[in-house]
Amino acid sequence: MADGVHWAFIRAALTSVAAFAIVPVQDVLGLDSDARMNVPSEIDGSWTWRLREGALSDDLAAKMAALVEVTDRATRAKQPSIDGQQRYRKGGEDFAA
Numbered sequence: 879m880a881d882g883v884h885w886a887f888i889r890a891a892l893t894s895v896a897a898f899a900i901v902p903v904q905d906v907l908g909l910d911s912d913a914r915m916n917v918p919s920e921i922d923g924s925w926t927w928r929l930r931e932g933a934l935s936d937d938l939a940a941k942m943a944a945l946v947e948v949t950d951r952a953t954r955a956k957q958p959s960i961d962g963q964q965r966y967r968k969g970g971e972d973f974a975a
Contacts, residue, residue: 884908892949899951903929906938 904913916924
């Protein structure tokens with residue numbers, strides 16, 4: 879696979895029927911497990927990973943933008959569906975925090 883397996887997972891997330899798709903920047907960059915944000919049950923070293931300045935390139939931005947465009951994610955983010963709004967209603971009542 880020319881792009882690497884991480885891009886296959888990114889494409890799978892973006893083409894899913896889920897209302898939202900979250901892609902960790904570590905996956906966009908194709909980083910290995912050394913870039914994990916945390917390891918459950920380990921006290922030290924969690925949440926210390928930081929994105930390095932310059933790590934994101936114009937090529938990566940263009941690639942993500944193209945995937946967002948072809949998967950129609952940009953439109954879905956701007957226009958919430960009626961079905962999505964109805965998920966938060968129960969018995970005709972709106973629940974708001």
